[in-house]
Amino acid sequence: MSFILNYLFITFPEFFTIFLWGTTLFGYRFSEIKKQILFMAAFSGLFSDLLWKINILSDFRILITLTSSFLLYKFILKNSWIRSFFIFFSTFFSLLITESIIVIVVGQFINIDDILQSFPLKFLITFLYLSPLMLGTWILHKKNKSILSFFNQNGYDRKKALYWTMIFVFAFLQGYLIIYMNYAFYIEEYQFLHKEIIFKISGFPIVSLILIIANIVLIYFTIKLKNYHLEKEIIQYEDSYHENIQNLIHTLKSERHDYLNEIQTLYILAKTESFDELKQYIQQLVNNIQSLNRVTQIKNIPVSALLHSKWNEIESKGVALEVITKTSDIFPTIKGYDLVKIISNILDNALRAVTEFPVKNPKIEFIWDKQGNEAVISIANNGPKIEKELLSKIFQQGFSTKKANGQHGYGLSIVKKIIEKYHGSIEVLSDDHKTEFIMKIPL
Numbered sequence: 001m002s003f004i005l006n007y008l009f010i011t012f013p014e015f016f017t018i019f020l021w022g023t024t025l026f027g028y029r030f031s032e033i034k035k036q037i038l039f040m041a042a043f044s045g046l047f048s049d050l051l052w053k054i055n056i057l058s059d060f061r062i063l064i065t066l067t068s069s070f071l072l073y074k075f076i077l078k079n080s081w082i083r084s085f086f087i088f089f090s091t092f093f094s095l096l097i098t099e100s101i102i103v104i105v106v107g108q109f110i111n112i113d114d115i116l117q118s119f120p121l122k123f124l125i126t127f128l129y130l131s132p133l134m135l136g137t138w139i140l141h142k143k144n145k146s147i148l149s150f151f152n153q154n155g156y157d158r159k160k161a162l163y164w165t166m167i168f169v170f171a172f173l174q175g176y177l178i179i180y181m182n183y184a185f186y187i188e189e190y191q192f193l194h195k196e197i198i199f200k201i202s203g204f205p206i207v208s209l210i211l212i213i214a215n216i217v218l219i220y221f222t223i224k225l226k227n228y229h230l231e232k233e234i235i236q237y238e239d240s241y242h243e244n245i246q247n248l249i250h251t252l253k254s255e256r257h258d259y260l261n262e263i264q265t266l267y268i269l270a271k272t273e274s275f276d277e278l279k280q281y282i283q284q285l286v287n288n289i290q291s292l293n294r295v296t297q298i299k300n301i302p303v304s305a306l307l308h309s310k311w312n313e314i315e316s317k318g319v320a321l322e323v324i325t326k327t328s329d330i331f332p333t334i335k336g337y338d339l340v341k342i343i344s345n346i347l348d349n350a351l352r353a354v355t356e357f358p359v360k361n362p363k364i365e366f367i368w369d370k371q372g373n374e375a376v377i378s379i380a381n382n383g384p385k386i387e388k389e390l391l392s393k394i395f396q397q398g399f400s401t402k403k404a405n406g407q408h409g410y411g412l413s414i415v416k417k418i419i420e421k422y423h424g425s426i427e428v429l430s431d432d433h434k435t436e437f438i439m440k441i442p443l
Contacts, residue, residue, distance in 0.1 A: 003049065005119060010126050011049050015069075016041035021133040022073070022091035026083070027146035033077065040072045066092060086168070090147070093172050094133060102129040163225040170218040174211060297325040298368050302336035303343060307366065310347055319354055319362040327370040333443050334375060338418050345411040346379045346437050353383030353435065373443050374424075380436035391428055415439075 019037045020030060030037065047068055051061045069092070074084040102125060103112065115121045140146060269278040298304045307323060314321045331339070347364065354362035359382060367378035386394065395416040419426050424441035 002119065003053075006122075007045055007049050009123055010119075011045035012041055014126055014130060015044040015048070017130045017133050017137075018069075018091050018095055019044075019072075021094065021137045022087045023077070024137045024140050025090055025147050026087050028077075030141070036076050040069075040076055044069055044072065086147075086164075089168055089172050093168075093175060094136075095129070096175060098132050099129040159228060160225070163221050163228060166221040167218060167225065170214045170221070173214045174218065178211070297328075298323070299328055300330040300336065300339065302340050303368075306340050306344060310344070314347075314351055314364060317351065317355055319351060319364060322363065322365045324365065324367045324369075327368060329370045329375070329443075331370075331375045331441070331443060334422060334441055338421075339377075342415050342418055342439060343377065343379070345415050346439075349411060350379055350381035350383070350435075350437075353381050357384050359383055370443075371440075375439075375441045375443055377439045377441075378436060380434050382434055384435075385432050386428065386430040386435055391430065394428070395426075 016037065019040050023033060023037060024030070044065070048061075048065045051064060054061070066088075070084060070088040073079055073087050074081060077084075079087065103115075106115070106125060106128075110121065115125055265281065266278065269275075269281060298307065311321050311323075343366075347366070350364045354364065361382070363382050365378070365380040367376070367380075369376040369378070395412050416426060419439055419441060422441045424439065426440075427438045429436045429438070
């Protein structure tokens with residue numbers, strides 16, 4: 001009878017919570033795999049309880065139980081080995097932490113062996129250390145979040161997966177050796193291999209050596225992961241730089257062609273003595289040159305190159321671009337390619353606003369400023385007003401007011417994520433006359 005009660009009220013709920021937490025953590029929906037989770041929990045719970053009836057070292061029982069759970073993730077949910085590995089270690093490392101904390105805290109007031117002998121106490125302790133996992137599962141489900149969303153947002157490939165896997169494995173190994181080894185000493189009823197090693201063969205130096213090696217390997221792969229991210233950033237910066245240089249070269253070639261045409265036009269106007277038209281044409285050329293000069297006043301090379309290439313595109317569509325430079329600061333703490341992404345997305349958004357809707361004298365205003373210890377970038381357009389109820393939605397990934405035109409609504413979402421990465425803010429002010437995006441980034 002005690003075996004059945006233990007299975008129904010302790011072991012089965014424990015494995016059900018573990019598998020539900022693991023699958024939710026990695027993006028599964030319970031409604032889609034509820035039969036698989038129920039089977040996995042029922043099988044693992046029964047298998048675990050049967051193993052505890054066999055008189056072998058507790059470490060081996062735990063190892064067999066963990067291995068069977070890992071294989072269930074692989075074959076029942078039909079995952080890849082790497083994904084099964086991640087789910088398995090994530091769930092059981094979470095359980096190890098919550099269970100150890102609860103047992104250590106409760107162990108200060110109640111003897112561990114008394115807890116193991118009392119069904120009500122075991123049930124209470126189980127409920128306490130499963131509660132954080134149940135709460136975490138509920139939060140992830142309500143917010144429709146998962147650990148995969150982190151990797152999707154930050155990029156994911158095989159090399160990165162390898163580094164994260166190794167970091168996770170050796171962090172788990174250290175946690176297991178430190179937490180579970182101490183936990184084993186609290187329990188007198190069961191025999192643990194830890195005690196056999198330390199007391200019978202003086203193995204404490206061996207355990208210490210394993211911890212040191214695990215820590216060295218963990219540090220090694222952490223450095224490798226950091227260097228990997230650094231390499232990716234350098235490549236991304238170089239790609240952005242090369243793209244801007246190519247755009248600038250294209251713009252210069254276009255301007256050279258325009259320059260020859262302008263000289264020819266000036267020559268014809270002078271030859272035909274059309275002095276009023278000549279004066280007006282020269283004034284237009286002066287205005288264009290002044291606009292370009294304002295662009296080159298920005299000393300940040302990637303931003304200046306971007307504005308130079310965008311200026312040609314914007315002006316060609318009959319839209320006036322005014323660049324106002326209020327600071328000579330290049331904002332060195334903000335990566336160039338991040339600034340290019342922010343500015344290009346907002347400029348593209350502003351250009352669409354004034355070209356896709358009928359606007360009299362369409363205009364875009366760009367301000368490069370510094371206020372106190374903050375970089376302030378403002379981009380405004382005189383396009384249509386953004387309604388108040390849409391202002392809170394425009395930064396949501398996939399949201400767009402222009403879906404019919406094939407826009408996917410990711411530009412502003414990207415801008416917001418980049419700004420938040422630097423702990424900055426973005427504010428949108430919109431009325432019948434102007435829509436302005438004000439971005440502030442701490443330096």
